[in-house]
Amino acid sequence: MEHRIRVLVAKPGLDGHDRGAKVVASALRDAGMEVIYTGLRQTPEMIVETALQEDVDVIALSILSGAHMTIFPKVLKLMKEKGLDDVLLTGGGIIPEEDMKRLEEMGVGRLFGPGTSTQEIIDYIRDWYQKHRARVRSNV
Numbered sequence: 532m533e534h535r536i537r538v539l540v541a542k543p544g545l546d547g548h549d550r551g552a553k554v555v556a557s558a559l560r561d562a563g564m565e566v567i568y569t570g571l572r573q574t575p576e577m578i579v580e581t582a583l584q585e586d587v588d589v590i591a592l593s594i595l596s597g598a599h600m601t602i603f604p605k606v607l608k609l610m611k612e613k614g615l616d617d618v619l620l621t622g623g624g625i626i627p628e629e630d631m632k633r634l635e636e637m638g639v640g641r642l643f644g645p646g647t648s649t650q651e652i653i654d655y656i657r658d659w660y661q662k663h664r665a666r667v668r669s670n671v
Contacts, residue, residue, distance in 0.1 A: 534665075535564060535565045536564045536589065536657070536660050537567070537585060537586065537587040537588050537589070538559050538564050538566050538587060538590075538591055539566075539567045539569065539578070539582050539585060539587040539589065540555060540559070540566055540567070540568045540569070541568075541569040541573045541578045541581070541590065542570065542571045542572070542592075542593050543574065543575060543578060543594060543606070544572070544573075544594065544598050545572060545596060546571070546594065546595045546598075547571060548595055549570075549571055549593065551593055551595075551623070551624075551645075552568070552593035554649065555593070555623075556568045558649035558650075558653060559652075559653060559656070562653045562657075564653075567581065567585050567587065569581055575602060575605040578590065578606055579609040579610055579615065582610070582615060582618060583613055587618060588618060588619065588660055588664050589618065589621060589656055589659075589660070590610070590621070590622075591621050591656075592620070592621075592622035592623075593623060593624055594622060594623075594624040594625075594626070595625050596624075597625065599624065599626050599634065600634070603620065603622070603634050603637070603639050604634075604637055606620060607620055617664065619640045619656070619663070620638070620639050621639070621641055621643075621656070621659075622642055623642055623643035623644060623645075623647065623652075624644075624645075625644070625645065626644065640655075640659065641655055
């Protein structure tokens with residue numbers, strides 16, 4: 532049986548706007564991925580714990596609050612501590628280009644801004660999965 536890509540979609544911090552996260556979660560589901568949506572106001576610890584429990588391939592954070600330079604590095608650190616080195620951390624929101632570059636240098640995957648097509652996000656996740664996880668999953 533072929534493994535369905537498992538994606539955790541999370542809204543960290545105090546940001547109360549989740550329409551975009553829900554649109555992306557729905558599009559990923561429609562594309563055949565298994566999506567776990569955590570809802571609003573998740574801490575980095577809650578997100579990583581859920582990722583561990585759900586055995587996800589991808590963590591996608593939606594951040595509109597401006598806290599991206601705090602939250603992404605914190606989630607990345609917790610992922611490393613919990614041995615989730617082979618899980619993609621990606622996401623989107625209102626993130627300036629220079630911050631996207633800095634986060635990518637830290638090990639965060641591609642980040643998406645407002646107006647990105649859901650197909651672009653789907654294609655990125657599928658491509659990443661084929662390059663990094665497909666062989667591992669087929670041996671499980």
